[in-house]
Amino acid sequence: MTSRLDGPQKVTGRAEYGADHNFPGTAHGYLVLSTIAHGEIEAMDVAAAKSAPGVIAVYSPFDPLELHTASSPLFGETAVPMQNREVDYYGQPIGFVVAETFEQARDAAMLVEVSYIARPALTSLEDGLAGAEDAPAARDGAPPSLTVLAEGVESIEDALAVSPVVVEATYTTATQNHAAMEPHSAVALWDADGLTVYSGNQGADLQAAELSSALRVDPSTVRAVNPFVGGAFGGKGRTSAPAFLAAAAARVLDRPVKAALSREQVFTATAGRAATVQTISLGAERDGTLVALRHDSWCSTGIDRSFVEPTSHGTSREWYATRNLAISQKMVPLNVPPTTFMRAPGEAPGSFALESAIDELAIALNMDPIELRRRNNSVAPPGKDLQWSSKHLDECFDVGAQRFGWAERSPDGRTDGDWLVGVGTATAMFPALRFPATVGITLRADDTAVVGTSGADPGTGLLTVLSLVGAESLDLPPERIVPRLGDSTLPAGGLSGGSTATASAGSAIMVAAAKAIDELVALASSPGAPFDGEDVTYADGQVLAGGRAMTFGELLRAVDRPSMTVTGSSAPGEELTKHSFSSFGAQFCEVRVHRWTREARVSRMLGVFDAGRIINDKAARSQIVGGMIWGVSAALHEGLEIEANGRPANGDFASYLLPVNADIPDVGVHFVQYPDTLHNAVGAKGIGEIGTVGMAAAVANAVCNATGIRVRHIPIVIEDLL
């Protein structure tokens, strides 16, 4: 039970986020956003803005900043703002006003007059379905459409036709925005060594790579710093418009530039989660055995086709054993803000559809929904012959059912005074992944060890993980570890995303620690050293031989070295040819729907997870609680409503609903712990995203249990339950 090391700084306001960095002479930039969804900018009258008090410069497609296509090893190309006069969505960055103060820049930005040649805009996924395009290959290279059929079966339609029980339905999910507490922002500063950018991001080395390519400068001259990140989960994976613009403006103005999005601007000038339409067909035997599973998905994406929300690939392919499987994944380019990763991309909206459909099948079969899931438990993803390395989903359901009191459930719900009460469940899954990561360890003469990597802690607890895994690997108490993150000058840590950071960085720490210990032992026994020629071992922060011991600090001092530095790297490898890897979980919730007002309130929640080894129980629990609340949010609150003209109708915190404390009951979390060392040496499988997976379906299934009303879209609103 370890409290997060950065907690006190965060809750006392001492944590410095990107925009908290102030330098003498800083100028302030404010973005101008488009007010049409599609067309061409005909002209921009910036005369009034330029002569407004304090204004230093006004940049636009007619007077552009020098920026080029950006790319990074992980993401490939990333869009940079203001490259031409095309407008692809409402709220797109089209101008950047720089002034002496933030207020002056904002005021002047309001004076910019834009004239457009407007073109018809396509902003609704439903309207765009006819123009759907095949998605590119999935993350593991799988094609957009994939069919696996049992021997002798001609087509998925045939498999469904001969299934004794068939459930077929279409589900839709809303566009969402990450709406992180810290709006996207940056402070950029050039000096003789090059550029330094302070900007909340999910991977400092990736951000530095994107900035250096956009600015066409040598990567070694760009330093990206992100010591604290006020929320991310995909929304700060790529470099933001303020960071690109501040960096480019600071270069030409030769002074530091700070830029931050307003809350309303965050909803359009960043990327968010796609809206989806998903059709699911399930065919089963009367005993519940799945015979056929078909999942066809359409997701919205921006005109730049930046991201596909992989609901079919990410979800249906892997969840259940079935003899016949057919999935397809299409994308629908719209005049809406670009789409990107958002916590459990694919799995979050995909599990709403699949796990609602499974519940519908259970009702059609008159079978307990847990029993139905149990009967179709998979030992390997269908169509792949690599078995799961470690899967204890049944145990998650056993433990969860017991703790939640599932046995008391009635198929028709129950009443409690004026409340209709229902319970629901759903499976959760999220693939266990790793990315390449390098970690540096510096043993210091004061007997402390620095464990550092450029990756980020966007609130996930990674900083504390570095300390704990570092301590364990170096056989030291955590107090003697100095963890460092969030600076591209540290060894490349890659992305804090994909629920990978603990497995990726943790494995690299173990490699680095083993190297550090080897080098220390070699140093101790080297000619002239205190254990010259002896058979030295290492334990407890000490080198030992012949009944004598020295701490590593004492040794370093004895040989007159201030420190010793090693790096260790790890990357996914051979394990991928041997097993399939995933975290699993069972979600439970109880929902109360008021008989007269029809408001739905979640009254109990429990999630039981099989996520390998849990490094820090307290932070892990918090991470899962946050994910489960995000799932309730998706189910009952959250959804960006885009008007026909492309303007978000609720792009602010007054009307983009998020759950508040009063919306959320006590959240139960339990881990069944089976370290998965087939996946990585640390045994952790990832907990960042799975907490949200399945929760929206569990809520919808509970609503159905309470009211008999099956709602096939999220968010579920009062009007759905009248």
Ligand code: MOS
């Ligand atoms: Mo995430 S959606 O992997 O930050």
